[in-house]
Amino acid sequence: MSRHADQHPSLLAWLDSRPLSPRGADASAEHVYTCTTTAPPTAAAHITAAPAPFPSEHEQAAHELDLAVALVLNAPSAGQALDLLANSEQIHPEGALVFACLLFVAGRPDAAEFWWQFAAGSGSTTGAYLLHLHHLCHGETRDAAHWRGQAERLAAKPRGRRTGTCRPVLSDAVRRDILARCHVGLHPRLPVALEAVINRLTVGCDDDFGEIPQPCNSLARELVDR
Structure with missing residues (x-):
C-alpha cells in the first residue's frame, strides 16, 4: 500500500471489506465515509x-x-468488484461504483x-454520497x-458481514499517482494507455447522459496489466 493510502486507513479497510457477491433484495447497505469539511450523513464515519x-x-x-474517487480506486478489492460487475448476471453495486470512478478519472463525468x-x-x-459531491461542485444544490x-x-x-478477495483494479504505480495528484490539489486522471482501454469500450446511448460505456468481460484484467 502506498504512503498516501496509509493516511486513510479506516476508509481503505472499509472498502476492502465490501461485499463481492451480487446484492439480493434483502441485502444490507453500506456505511459511507466522507471528508469532514462538508457535513456527512449522521451515520457516517469520517476520513x-x-x-x-x-x-x-x-x-x-x-x-x-x-479524493473519494481516488480512494475507491485504491481499494484492494476494487478489481474483483469490477470483474463481478462485468461477468455476473446479477446487479453488483460495488462494481458499478468502481466503474463509475474509472470513467470519472478517464474524463467522462456524465x-x-x-x-x-x-x-x-x-x-x-x-x-449516493459521491453524487451529492458531484452536484455540489456544480452548484446544483437541490440535486446535492x-x-x-x-x-x-x-x-x-444495518449491514451484514462482508468478505472479499484482494485484487486491485489498477497497478500500484497508477494508484500512487492518482492519490498523489489529489494530495497536491490536482484532478486525478488515468494514464493515456488506460484511457485508451476505457475509450475502446462498447457504448450505449442514454437520453440524459449521452454515450455510456459498458464494462467488458476482460476490463479488470486489461487495466491492472498495463
Missing part, C-alpha cells in the same frame, strides 16, 4: 479532510470528490454520473441535497 479549505464550497466539494446513479439505486451509500438524503437513508440501514 481525513483536505489539508486546508478551498476558496469556495464548490471547489471544496470538487476536491473531496476527487457517464460516471450514470453509473453512480446505478450504484446508488442498487444500495451503494458511497455512490437529494443525494445526501439518499446517502443518509442508506447509511442508517
Whole structure:
C-alpha cells in the first residue's frame, strides 16, 4: 500500500471489506465515509479532510470528490468488484461504483454520473454520497441535497458481514499517482494507455447522459496489466 493510502486507513479497510457477491433484495447497505469539511450523513464515519479549505464550497466539494474517487480506486478489492460487475448476471453495486470512478478519472463525468446513479439505486451509500459531491461542485444544490438524503437513508440501514478477495483494479504505480495528484490539489486522471482501454469500450446511448460505456468481460484484467 502506498504512503498516501496509509493516511486513510479506516476508509481503505472499509472498502476492502465490501461485499463481492451480487446484492439480493434483502441485502444490507453500506456505511459511507466522507471528508469532514462538508457535513456527512449522521451515520457516517469520517476520513481525513483536505489539508486546508478551498476558496469556495464548490471547489471544496470538487476536491473531496476527487479524493473519494481516488480512494475507491485504491481499494484492494476494487478489481474483483469490477470483474463481478462485468461477468455476473446479477446487479453488483460495488462494481458499478468502481466503474463509475474509472470513467470519472478517464474524463467522462456524465457517464460516471450514470453509473453512480446505478450504484446508488442498487444500495451503494458511497455512490449516493459521491453524487451529492458531484452536484455540489456544480452548484446544483437541490440535486446535492437529494443525494445526501439518499446517502443518509442508506447509511442508517444495518449491514451484514462482508468478505472479499484482494485484487486491485489498477497497478500500484497508477494508484500512487492518482492519490498523489489529489494530495497536491490536482484532478486525478488515468494514464493515456488506460484511457485508451476505457475509450475502446462498447457504448450505449442514454437520453440524459449521452454515450455510456459498458464494462467488458476482460476490463479488470486489461487495466491492472498495463
